[in-house]
Amino acid sequence: MTTRQPDTPHSPDADHPDIPALPTVVEFDRDGRTAVAEAGWLGKLIDRGGIIFSVGIVCSMLILIQEIILRYVFGAPTIWAHETTVFLCALAFIYGGLYCTARDQHIRVVLVYDHVRGRARRVLDVAISLVSMVASLFFAWAAWIMVKRAIYRPDGSMHFETSGSAWDPIYPAWLKLFLLATLSVMAVQFLILAWNHARKASTATSDTSLEN
Secondary structure: OOOOOOOOOOOHHHHOOOOOOOOOOOOOOOOOOOOOHHHHHHHHHHHHHHHHHHHHHHHHHHHHHHHHHHHHOOOOOOOOHHHHHHHHHHHHHHHHHHHHHHHOOOOOOOOOHHHOOHHHHHHHHHHHHHHHHHHHHHHHHHHHHHHHHHHEOOOOOEOOOOOOOOOOOOHHHHHHHHHHHHHHHHHHHHHHHHHHHHHHHHHHHHHHHHHO
16 A cells, blocks of 8 residues: 655756756845836936826827828828827936836846845946946037037027928927936936935945944
């Protein structure tokens, strides 16, 4: 007579006891679904504003569908659909950089970053944020040079740059103004991130000193 063993989940490592078990729980440092806490109130506003540009992407899709129907079914294409679609998508792409900054989801090289923890990681966070802030300010300055050419004539009078098409909207000038505004806000956001990371790093150091 045999005794039935209780049902237990089978582990692949049970057949090979010399192989170390792999961790089954992966911990994440941040929630990518919302702005990180270090982004502060500005990050929350940026995160909420993302829905506006998401709606813009949907609107661009609807405009393209309408244009296809008008062109190939009724033979009456519009002169504004293509440029409006490009404009709405461009706005979303520009805002996407700011959106990723608030959520701390921008692309980075993590060769060193992933191997440090605690205060060392906070110090890296501060350094990365400050360097990114300086880069954002440089790009904002370059954007300002484009904006001056897009909204002023050589004689100093104001005239917004247009696309030069049959419809000739002022989308190019608006895009450059929006790029300047976005880069300026991004620089402020990186400054807030650096400040809050520095505060957490100093708090962690103080807690460690008290424990010792």
